[in-house]
Amino acid sequence: MNLKKAGFSTRAIHAGEKQSETGAVITPIYQTAPFEFKNAAHAARVMGGKEKGYVYSRGLNPTTEELEEKIANLEEGEAALAQGTGMAAISAAIFTEIKTGDHIIADEVIYGSTYDLFVDLKKFGVDVSFIDTSDVSNVENIIRRDTKLVFFETPANPTMKITDIKAVSDVAHEKGAKVFVDNTFMTPYLQQPLLLGADVVIHSATKYLNGHGDTLGGLIIGPSEFIKRARHTAKNIGGAISPFNSWLILRGMKTLGLRMDRHNENATSVAGYLENHEKIKKAIYPGLLSHPQHDLAKKQMRGPGGMIAFLLEEAREVPHFLDSLRLCTLAVSLGETSTLIQHPATMTHAVVPREERIRYGITDELIRLSVGIEDVEDIIEDIEQALKQV
Numbered sequence: 001m002n003l004k005k006a007g008f009s010t011r012a013i014h015a016g017e018k019q020s021e022t023g024a025v026i027t028p029i030y031q032t033a034p035f036e037f038k039n040a041a042h043a044a045r046v047m048g049g050k051e052k053g054y055v056y057s058r059g060l061n062p063t064t065e066e067l068e069e070k071i072a073n074l075e076e077g078e079a080a081l082a083q084g085t086g087m088a089a090i091s092a093a094i095f096t097e098i099k100t101g102d103h104i105i106a107d108e109v110i111y112g113s114t115y116d117l118f119v120d121l122k123k124f125g126v127d128v129s130f131i132d133t134s135d136v137s138n139v140e141n142i143i144r145r146d147t148k149l150v151f152f153e154t155p156a157n158p159t160m161k162i163t164d165i166k167a168v169s170d171v172a173h174e175k176g177a178k179v180f181v182d183n184t185f186m187t188p189y190l191q192q193p194l195l196l197g198a199d200v201v202i203h204s205a206t207k208y209l210n211g212h213g214d215t216l217g218g219l220i221i222g223p224s225e226f227i228k229r230a231r232h233t234a235k236n237i238g239g240a241i242s243p244f245n246s247w248l249i250l251r252g253m254k255t256l257g258l259r260m261d262r263h264n265e266n267a268t269s270v271a272g273y274l275e276n277h278e279k280i281k282k283a284i285y286p287g288l289l290s291h292p293q294h295d296l297a298k299k300q301m302r303g304p305g306g307m308i309a310f311l312l313e314e315a316r317e318v319p320h321f322l323d324s325l326r327l328c329t330l331a332v333s334l335g336e337t338s339t340l341i342q343h344p345a346t347m348t349h350a351v352v353p354r355e356e357r358i359r360y361g362i363t364d365e366l367i368r369l370s371v372g373i374e375d376v377e378d379i380i381e382d383i384e385q386a387l388k389q390v
């Protein structure tokens with residue numbers, strides 16, 4: 001079957017599949033570090049890049065290769081590279097593109113460790129400007145001749161603001177800069193940045209792609225030429241994914257469409273409930289008409305997703321509310337079957353200095369909710385009983 005023309009879930013299940021010599025229907029886990037060469041001449045050809053072959057799982061592994069082909073197909077990119085974590089993928093992608101003296105534009109609202117990585121880049125002589133990319137005129141005003149790349153998440157973790165991928169890509173490309181989009185919150189089921197003009201897409205596969213909270217993983221998708229360079233850089237950094245973790249993510253991705261439909265549905269109900277609750281100051285969700293970029297969300301996303309931010313009236317109510325929950329799990333991470341809840345100011349974004357954090361909208365009363373795929377009445381009932389305690 002021509003998989004290029006097949007629907008999303010057919011591709012999520014079958015893209016990248018190879019026929020195994022044993023006839024195994026499910027991809028085997030090639031849990032090996034090295035691969036045996038046929039003979040010395042074969043080794044010389046493979047090592048010299050004259051023939052494709054498996055050498056060592058830090059560089060290439062057949063189970064991981066299937067994962068790479070599957071995500072490249074779903075994001076409609078030319079090629080992909082898998083890494084051991086989302087941060088390993090982000091680091092490898094950045095180090096592939098950047099050298100001392102370059103300028104990077106990064107959105108000011110990004111995952112805490114990504115922010116921390118960009119701050120660290122300053123010590124290698126890379127100039128980083130943190131701005132609000134959701135207003136494209138900010139990008140136009142700050143972009144320079146030596147700007148190598150623009151990096152953002154959309155929706156942004158944790159404030160759920162949205163950046164116009166096409167508009168920012170147009171501005172960046174005019175100045176010769178590349179656009180890297182962290183598509184973790186959306187997955188290719190709900191948003192395809194490459195089709196909107198971005199150059200490279202990055203995922204923490206730990207989240208929705210795997211979907212079950214039982215492994216870490218990271219993915220980079222982009223043009224073959226970039227992925228070839230990234231594979232070289234990543235091999236030397238050494239953040240390879242284990243074949244078993246690739247296999248878990250492959251298994252998770254087969255149900256991605258089904259799960260995302262349910263995440264959309266559940267989060268839409270929970271966001272509506274939160275928005276109308278007297279003890280909630282504000283609910284921020286792309287599917288709500290009150291979201292300031294609701295129209296842009298409808299244009300570039302196929303659904304609002306499973307992530308919600310909301311504000312209690314007072315920051316002092318937060319610990320008591322979180323401790324009162326019984327079903328929603330107090331934990332970082334997101335995008336899994338279970339509903340997870342956390343407080344960015346003291347958890348995922350604690351590394352961002354307080355004054356900056358507050359300026360960016362990551363205030364002390366803000367809570368991030370990753371709505372799971374349990375029965376939505378149970379999720380709402382749990383939030384209701386916890387809100388009664390504050």
Ligand SMILES: Cc1ncc(COP(=O)(O)O)c(C=O)c1O
Pocket residue numbers: 085086087088111114153157182184185203204205206216217218333
């Ligand atoms: C949007 C986003 N990108 C990247 C990462 C980093 O991924 P990982 O934890 O797999 O290294 C996270 C982690 O929470 C995230 O939320």
